[in-house]
Amino acid sequence: MPAPITPPPKLRMAVVGGGIGGLCLALALSKHSDIQVDVYEAAEQLKEIGAGVIFWERTWEVFRSMGLSDDLTEVSGAPIDPKPSVGFDYFRSDSPNAGHQFAQFKPPCKLLGLTKRLLHAEIILQDGCIRFHRAHFLDVLIKHLPEGIAHLKKRLLSYEDTDHGITLNFADGTTASADLLVGCDGIKSVVRKQMYEAEAAKGDPKLLQFIDPVWSGTMIYRALAPAERLFEACNGRRHRIMDDAAVYCGKNKHIVSYAVGKGATTVNIVAFATNPEDEGKTYDGPWVTGCSADEVRNHFVDQPLVWALHCLKPLPFYTKGQVTLLGDAAHAMLPHQGVGAVQAIEDAYLLAGLLGDAAVTKDTLQHALHAYEATRLPFANARMAGSRMNGLMYEFNSEHGDNYETLAPAITSQWNWQWENTAEDEVQKALLLMRGRIKTMPVASRGSNQ
Numbered sequence: 221m222p223a224p225i226t227p228p229p230k231l232r233m234a235v236v237g238g239g240i241g242g243l244c245l246a247l248a249l250s251k252h253s254d255i256q257v258d259v260y261e262a263a264e265q266l267k268e269i270g271a272g273v274i275f276w277e278r279t280w281e282v283f284r285s286m287g288l289s290d291d292l293t294e295v296s297g298a299p300i301d302p303k304p305s306v307g308f309d310y311f312r313s314d315s316p317n318a319g320h321q322f323a324q325f326k327p328p329c330k331l332l333g334l335t336k337r338l339l340h341a342e343i344i345l346q347d348g349c350i351r352f353h354r355a356h357f358l359d360v361l362i363k364h365l366p367e368g369i370a371h372l373k374k375r376l377l378s379y380e381d382t383d384h385g386i387t388l389n390f391a392d393g394t395t396a397s398a399d400l401l402v403g404c405d406g407i408k409s410v411v412r413k414q415m416y417e418a419e420a421a422k423g424d425p426k427l428l429q430f431i432d433p434v435w436s437g438t439m440i441y442r443a444l445a446p447a448e449r450l451f452e453a454c455n456g457r458r459h460r461i462m463d464d465a466a467v468y469c470g471k472n473k474h475i476v477s478y479a480v481g482k483g484a485t486t487v488n489i490v491a492f493a494t495n496p497e498d499e500g501k502t503y504d505g506p507w508v509t510g511c512s513a514d515e516v517r518n519h520f521v522d523q524p525l526v527w528a529l530h531c532l533k534p535l536p537f538y539t540k541g542q543v544t545l546l547g548d549a550a551h552a553m554l555p556h557q558g559v560g561a562v563q564a565i566e567d568a569y570l571l572a573g574l575l576g577d578a579a580v581t582k583d584t585l586q587h588a589l590h591a592y593e594a595t596r597l598p599f600a601n602a603r604m605a606g607s608r609m610n611g612l613m614y615e616f617n618s619e620h621g622d623n624y625e626t627l628a629p630a631i632t633s634q635w636n637w638q639w640e641n642t643a644e645d646e647v648q649k650a651l652l653l654m655r656g657r658i659k660t661m662p663v664a665s666r667g668s669n670q
């Protein structure tokens with residue numbers, strides 16, 4: 221019998237960058253059999269640098285609907301638990317009365333139909349959040365990625381956006397073509413650079429300010445420490461950090477710490493040191509480099525890294541023509557809320573939700589990209605502002621100073637957006653917007669799916 225003829229895909233997508241954003245987008249798109257996805261990653265392998273990553277119930281719901289939650293539970297340090305729980309404890313830690321707690325963030329815990337398996341999973345920590353070693357988290361994404369769609373050692377140099385589609389030019393001299401290019405290539409995105417340079421050249425030079433990331437004036441020291449060293453240092457006592465995430469606040473410095481890994485075997489430590497006057501200045505030197513254990517004054521950790529913390533200015537647009545931006549390429553933010561990856565994941569979930577809709581064809585694609593930008597840009601830009609504000613508050617540099625009466629509620633209310641609606645609500649909002657605009661098109665011009 222002759223093999224069945226597979227219809228050509230309605231869209232060919234090029235995803236540039238195989239970080240959390242790019243892989244989540246590829247995974248979400250791969251559920252739509254009429255969309256062809258190719259991921260082009262510059263590195264020799266898909267990998268994450270850095271240490272821990274933390275997610276809340278809102279993002280967990282996205283993982284569940286993407287079919288990732290069971291495998292993620294296996295590698296997590298803290299499966300989400302439906303009981304009331306602590307999100308973060310905040311301590312004043314730079315005064316003679318070191319260590320007094322001044323705020324506590326407790327996420328509202330709704331029982332959102334957790335899977336039976338999750339409810340019976342070994343509950344190690346009960347914090348309403350789920351924490352991962354980044355490498356383990358990425359391994360789960362890679363495991364779910366359909367075979368043959370990730371192309372490694374493909375560093376994008378430039379692209380051409382023509383009436384016939386996109387051509388991608390790689391550093392190895394090869395090219396590829398697609399109907400839509402999504403730049404998931406991180407904070408130093410070449411896709412963003414080319415897009416903004418091209419628009420600036422049309423007469424709006426102000427747009428050039430959105431290309432280069434801005435130094436925040438903060439250096440961060442990141443490391444993972446084996447949990448047993450903490451036990452030793454505490455003379456066998458279980459340190460509170462093993463159970464609840466904490467932020468230790470001080471003037472111009474703060475430390476975020478929580479346990480990660482199955483069985484909470486590892487402690488994630490991120491220490492921030494800020495010179496507020498340096499915000500916006502140019503940082504000379506590598507952004508990420510190894511540093512001596514002396515520099516972070518600890519003998520608990522292995523291979524500490526020091527990072528010069530950069531972020532973007534909030535972008536005015538994500539999309540031009542058949543090219544759009546996603547994740548850190550679109551909104552690299554300060555990590556003081558730990559939601560940069562969360563935004564990349566919601567970008568991916570929403571964009572895939574739009575592109576997978578039956579109303580989307582090559583001819584209606586612009587309306588999907590419009591709805592993506594109109595929904596995600598204001599949302600993610602608000603998170604950028606909130607993350608910066610958290611950093612100011614954690615180091616007593618906000619308008620609240622160290623007035624705990626106003627500072628504590630200001631810190632905890634920063635999390636409200638996570639529970640005001642869901643990522644799925646945002647997808648539905650964007651779908652309504654897109655379908656409304658497509659309906660205004662003459663039927664004959666909506667493409668073959670109509």
Ligand SMILES: Cc1cc2nc3c(=O)[nH]c(=O)nc-3n(C[C@H](O)[C@H](O)[C@H](O)COP(=O)(O)OP(=O)(O)OC[C@H]3O[C@@H](n4cnc5c(N)ncnc54)[C@H](O)[C@@H]3O)c2cc1C
Nearest residue numbers: 237239240241262274376406547548555558559560561562
């Ligand atoms: C200290 C710290 C703690 C954080 N903690 C959290 C947290 O707890 N929770 C959270 O949600 N977020 C957190 N974040 C933010 C989060 O890490 C990022 O927002 C997220 O990893 C961004 O993912 P991305 O895929 O957009 O970009 P990236 O991870 O930067 O991935 C970009 C990919 O593109 C590739 N690439 C780059 N250029 C090219 C090119 N020209 N061609 C092809 N490929 C290319 C890169 O190799 C890379 O694989 C934290 C950030 C920091 C700094």
